[in-house]
Amino acid sequence: MAAYSSVVSSILFFFFFLFLRSEAIVPANETFHYVNEGDFGTFDSEYAPTYRPIPPFTFPFQLCFYNTTPNAYTLALRMGTRRDGTVMPWVWEANRGKPVSENATFSLLSDGNLVLADANGQIVWQTDTANKGVVGFAILSDGNVVLRDSEGNFVWQSFDSPTDTLLVDQTLSVRGGPLKLVSRESITNNVNGVYSFVIEPKRLALYYKNNMRYWSSTFPELERKNVTIINATLVVAESEYEENNFHALRCNLQNGQFFEFPDLGLGQVRYNSSLSYLRLGIDGNLRLYTYRANVRGNAWSLLFTLFDRREEEFRMDFEDECQLPNRCGKFGLCEDSQCVGCPKPDGVFAWSKDCDAKLPGCEASGFRYYELKGVDHFTVKYTGGIGPMKRSECESKCTKDCKCMGYFYRTDNSRCWIAYKLKTLTRVGNSTHFAYIKTPIS
Numbered sequence: 001m002a003a004y005s006s007v008v009s010s011i012l013f014f015f016f017f018l019f020l021r022s023e024a025i026v027p028a029n030e031t032f033h034y035v036n037e038g039d040f041g042t043f044d045s046e047y048a049p050t051y052r053p054i055p056p057f058t059f060p061f062q063l064c065f066y067n068t069t070p071n072a073y074t075l076a077l078r079m080g081t082r083r084d085g086t087v088m089p090w091v092w093e094a095n096r097g098k099p100v101s102e103n104a105t106f107s108l109l110s111d112g113n114l115v116l117a118d119a120n121g122q123i124v125w126q127t128d129t130a131n132k133g134v135v136g137f138a139i140l141s142d143g144n145v146v147l148r149d150s151e152g153n154f155v156w157q158s159f160d161s162p163t164d165t166l167l168v169d170q171t172l173s174v175r176g177g178p179l180k181l182v183s184r185e186s187i188t189n190n191v192n193g194v195y196s197f198v199i200e201p202k203r204l205a206l207y208y209k210n211n212m213r214y215w216s217s218t219f220p221e222l223e224r225k226n227v228t229i230i231n232a233t234l235v236v237a238e239s240e241y242e243e244n245n246f247h248a249l250r251c252n253l254q255n256g257q258f259f260e261f262p263d264l265g266l267g268q269v270r271y272n273s274s275l276s277y278l279r280l281g282i283d284g285n286l287r288l289y290t291y292r293a294n295v296r297g298n299a300w301s302l303l304f305t306l307f308d309r310r311e312e313e314f315r316m317d318f319e320d321e322c323q324l325p326n327r328c329g330k331f332g333l334c335e336d337s338q339c340v341g342c343p344k345p346d347g348v349f350a351w352s353k354d355c356d357a358k359l360p361g362c363e364a365s366g367f368r369y370y371e372l373k374g375v376d377h378f379t380v381k382y383t384g385g386i387g388p389m390k391r392s393e394c395e396s397k398c399t400k401d402c403k404c405m406g407y408f409y410r411t412d413n414s415r416c417w418i419a420y421k422l423k424t425l426t427r428v429g430n431s432t433h434f435a436y437i438k439t440p441i442s
Contacts, residue, residue: 026110030136032056036065036073036104043082046089047187051078054106058139060275060293065104066090068188072099075106075116075125077145077158079277079291084299089289091143091277093163095125096184097191108137114147114156127156142274143167164193166234166249166278172199173231181280194325195284201228204249204264205382208284208325212421214378215306215323219251219262226255236274237263245269247276247288247303267303276303284324309337322426325378330356333375335427343425345370345439357422360438362402369395369406372435376426377408377419380433388414395436406437 034054041051041064051066060081065073075095080088094116103119112134116125133149134156140146144167145158159170164181172178183193196207205216221227232251239246248263266278266288276290288304307319321327322334332351333341341348342355360367387394391409394416398404401418408417412432425435 026108026112026135028110031108031110032137033105033107036100036102036106044087045078046087053078056137056139058141060084060291061091061139061143063106063139063145065100065106067099068190071101072190073101073104074099074190077139077143079143079275080299083294083296085297086299089165089277089279089300091165091167092145092158093190094158096163098124099190100124108134108147112147112155129156142169143277144170164280168234168236168247168274168276171231171233174199174201174229175231183280183284184282186282193282195280197280197286199229199232203229204232204251206280206284206286208378208423209421212325212379213382214284214325215319216382217262217264221253221256221260221262224256228254230254234266234276234278236269236276239268247278247290249278265304269303270301283326285321320426322424323378323381325421325423328355328424329353331422332424333372333427334424339424340427343370343372343375343435343437345437348372357405357437358440360405360440364399365441367438367440369436370439372425372437374428374431374433375408375435376428376433377417377422377435378424378426379419380408380417383417385410385415385417387416389416390414391416391434394418398436398438404438406435409434409436 036052038052041053045051047068049066049068051064053062053064056063060079062078064076064078066076067073074093076090077092078088079091100118105117107115109115111130112132113130114127115123117123127147129147132155134147135150136148138146146154147156149155160178162178162181164183180196180198183195185191185193194209196210198205198207202222203216205213207213230252232249235248235250236245237248246268247266249266250261250263253260269290271292273290273292275293276288278288280286286306287302290301290303292299307321307324309321321337328334328339328351332339332355333343333348339351342351394407394409398407398418403420404418405422406419408419410432
């Protein structure tokens with residue numbers, strides 16, 4: 001009977017503990033309510049916006065309201081200080097694509113919910129942490145914005161909801177996410193763009209329009225059966241070169257050997273700093289910047305660019321800029337990172353930003369194909385295509401598909417690629433690579 005009573009008491013205590021935790025109230029001195037109003041800041045920030053800093057600050061990170069179009073503000077975390085003398089980047093955003101107006105509010109409520117509301121009171125963004133034991137808010141020294149419980153555990157953290165940027169020790173995860181970074185559309189329009197950087201069980205990959213892969217990692221460890229990526233974390237890793245460390249996007253594996261840490265090398269640190277970020281740019285390129293604290297001027301250095309015009313010493317991951325889908329605009333021929341031609345049915349002409357392919361229409365009788373030899377689409381290098389099949393079969397697939405703008409074919413392995421967007425074509429030195437572009441019959 002005593003044992004039964006002890007069990008009942010334990011159960012009651014457990015539920016009483018949960019009740020106390022769920023009803024925890026944020027101490028009054030930890031709550032806040034900031035209004036988007038007043039004078040603008042005067043220092044240079046990324047995208048040349050107008051902005052208003054608000055009090056939450058942990059060197060070198062500060063929360064601000066900023067806008068690049070009138071009365072359309074984003075609540076974001078900025079990295080850098082006034083003494084740097086360089087443009088300060090935005091490394092996390094709460095409400096991309098859902099701007100707020102003048103007099104919007106950012107508040108930590110007594111129930112533990114962190115809320116961004118427009119001037120009319122409508123909630124635009126929130127952490128959904130009401131009555132979950134939150135007792136405080138903090139910006140950590142690594143740039144992670146967190147809500148903590150009384151034991152110091154994170155109830156919510158910004159590292160779980162990146163936009164286009166990863167900070168050091170921030171992770172992408174196959175299981176439960178975050179799965180990807182998404183580019184910004186343009187300098188002035190802060191909505192999701194067309195590029196994404198995605199973690200997958202067998203690779204890291206870059207996509208245009210969500211389904212057109214234009215780059216992926218090649219890790220030999222993942223060629224084995226039942227070996228997959230679990231997560232990838234931006235780290236400052238040990239280096240074999242002299243005394244400096246280097247940055248890496250390091251992957252942890254499931255069913256791999258304990259000593260295996262495949263990673264994407266991202267350039268050497270030139271000074272002792274872990275204040276860095278990896279950015280998926282508006283142009284679809286992947287770049288790593290590192291920050292040197294307490295320096296007047298030139299605080300930021302570009303350490304790594306995935307698609308670059310030149311191969312630097314010790315670079316293992318060089319890619320030509322021609323691999324970027326929009327390198328040559330709507331339609332253009334690229335070679336050695338340069339736009340060198342505008343393909344047309346009667347030949348290749350000088351490239352300009354106005355170069356474009358004419359829409360062929362859906363009726364097969366209304367279009368024909370013209371051939372380009374030694375040319376690849378941006379999807380060809382990192383996707384397997386379909387086949388093997390005859391070229392006539394590949395052409396038939398494109399002809400029957402109203403959305404197909406052309407097809408790409410390799411005579412050496414009889415593989416076929418269907419293209420729904422043409423964009424940048426790459427000139428290659430292989431005569432077995434062919435492009436066939438639809439053009440209206442005039």
